[in-house]
Amino acid sequence: MIITTKKPVEELLNDLRDAKNVLLVGCGECATVCKTGGEADVEEMRAILEANGKTIAGSFVSETCCNALLVKKELKNAKDALGAADAIVSLSCGDGTQTLGDQVEIPVYPANNTMFLGEVVRQGIFKEACRFCGDCVLANTGAICPVTQCAKSLANGPCGGSKEGHCEVNPETPCAWIEIYEKVKKLGQVDRLAALSTKAHGENVFPRTINLKDGTAKV
Amino acid sequence: MSNLQKAFESGKFAVTAETAPSKGIDLSHQVSIAVSLKDRVDALNVTDFQSSSLKASSYGLVIKLIQAGVEPVMQMTGRDRSRMAIQGDFLAAAAFGVENLLALTGDHTSVGDCPDSMPVFDLDSVGILNAATQLMNGVDNGGNALVGDAPKFYLGASLTPEYDPIELHLMKMKKKIDAGAKFFQTQGVYSIESYKRFMDLASKYDCYIMAGIIPLKSAGAARYMNKNVPGINVPDDLIDRLKNSKKPVQEGILIAAETIAALKEQELCHGVHIMAIGAEENVAPIMDAAGI
Ligand code: SF4
Ligand code: SF4
Numbered sequence: 197m198i199i200t201t202k203k204p205v206e207e208l209l210n211d212l213r214d215a216k217n218v219l220l221v222g223c224g225e226c227a228t229v230c231k232t233g234g235e236a237d238v239e240e241m242r243a244i245l246e247a248n249g250k251t252i253a254g255s256f257v258s259e260t261c262c263n264a265l266l267v268k269k270e271l272k273n274a275k276d277a278l279g280a281a282d283a284i285v286s287l288s289c290g291d292g293t294q295t296l297g298d299q300v301e302i303p304v305y306p307a308n309n310t311m312f313l314g315e316v317v318r319q320g321i322f323k324e325a326c327r328f329c330g331d332c333v334l335a336n337t338g339a340i341c342p343v344t345q346c347a348k349s350l351a352n353g354p355c356g357g358s359k360e361g362h363c364e365v366n367p368e369t370p371c372a373w374i375e376i377y378e379k380v381k382k383l384g385q386v387d388r389l390a391a392l393s394t395k396a397h398g399e400n401v402f403p404r405t406i407n408l409k410d411g412t413a414k415v
Numbered sequence: 416m417s418n419l420q421k422a423f424e425s426g427k428f429a430v431t432a433e434t435a436p437s438k439g440i441d442l443s444h445q446v447s448i449a450v451s452l453k454d455r456v457d458a459l460n461v462t463d464f465q466s467s468s469l470k471a472s473s474y475g476l477v478i479k480l481i482q483a484g485v486e487p488v489m490q491m492t493g494r495d496r497s498r499m500a501i502q503g504d505f506l507a508a509a510a511f512g513v514e515n516l517l518a519l520t521g522d523h524t525s526v527g528d529c530p531d532s533m534p535v536f537d538l539d540s541v542g543i544l545n546a547a548t549q550l551m552n553g554v555d556n557g558g559n560a561l562v563g564d565a566p567k568f569y570l571g572a573s574l575t576p577e578y579d580p581i582e583l584h585l586m587k588m589k590k591k592i593d594a595g596a597k598f599f600q601t602q603g604v605y606s607i608e609s610y611k612r613f614m615d616l617a618s619k620y621d622c623y624i625m626a627g628i629i630p631l632k633s634a635g636a637a638r639y640m641n642k643n644v645p646g647i648n649v650p651d652d653l654i655d656r657l658k659n660s661k662k663p664v665q666e667g668i669l670i671a672a673e674t675i676a677a678l679k680e681q682e683l684c685h686g687v688h689i690m691a692i693g694a695e696e697n698v699a700p701i702m703d704a705a706g707i
Binding site: 349354357358386389397 | 493494520521522523525526534536537538539540541542545573574575578579580582583584586587589590593594602645646
């Protein structure tokens, strides 16, 4: 899940300094779970913006904001509100905001900061889990990601900095490499840590695209 | 072949001392200390943005040392440079005659004085050693051949004898050796017993190990290090000695000297690496008191 947090209201109001009539678009997937783009969040945003002198031209929560065709359809349904609006506030992730921006001729402003790809540990608690490195090493590391869980993304084992099993960078967090080691020990796969590991960045030229149809996967 | 390599291979008890570049452009103090220690130590080891604090990089001071006729060990961390920059700096350093390299992962940027700097960590210590080995084999990280002679390096890395779990640390030690490390320097050693336990496990590897020596300045400093510096474990009896001493700095020098003498006597290391951390004038007195 893509984890988002709300931007400070002052920042958004500054972004909206030229806007009078605002269309609010929430997202029914990740942002709803993160409480940054669900129905309640859209209503909260409506109240905040109205209190600050804006008119709300309309609002809807899209099933998701990261699917271009779906967003196109939702915007078509909201044609009148879109016509009256001079700006959109996107209560979704950075992807959703860009997908919206591609479809309209007016400015789209993000209500959220997009933080990471993470796990819902439990309601309202999110933990970063994957940094999209494009070359997954979890098979060798007991399904614990060193790229993400180790503060230095070390590939070949721990730094010397852990203190009582905790990370030198985040003393609250266990050292990922010690956790990896304990896990592969349990799995009987300690030998999987032995090989030299170096991440190749050559394939990660942004923006990455994948085309399943014609096989021109560029990842 | 570097002095340091010669020292190890001839069976001599090797000594290196550590020095840090300035936060500024005046490196004359470091150079004069290095020159004064030149005949006492096998090499001067130059830190690279130690503790993630921005200073002149190790590269500049090692060149100054070479110009002053002192052999350096150039530290390189993975924190600030991509593999391209690391290999480029190694080639440039080799052009000035640098041979000894010490590969470190490096502290995280967030713990230093430039916390907004990007933590690079393109290569970790193992990756840096591997990159240096590739250069020695005449190719760069992209697999492209170097033009002309390949550089000759003597590669080192670090160890933390108090690391827990130690098997994990030994696994990484082995990876460092496989990637080209010939010598190691350790985190500061204070307990001969626990260091000996480490060496019982580590001595099976084919490499030279220099025990790290950090002279203690006071009981408070020792307690601070125990609490805050990973891998440091100063036993209580040493802290008491410092506390009860009227001249704790002298006591710290004495403790360092006793530690070196004991390590040497019991043949627990191939040399020592003295990290006086800003008090490099104490290196020679420590060596005198240790009888080395
Ligand atoms: S190694 Fe980590 S960052 Fe890379 S794909 Fe796997 S989980 Fe994601
Ligand atoms: S302490 Fe562990 S998790 Fe933290 S940076 Fe070092 S190896 Fe990574």
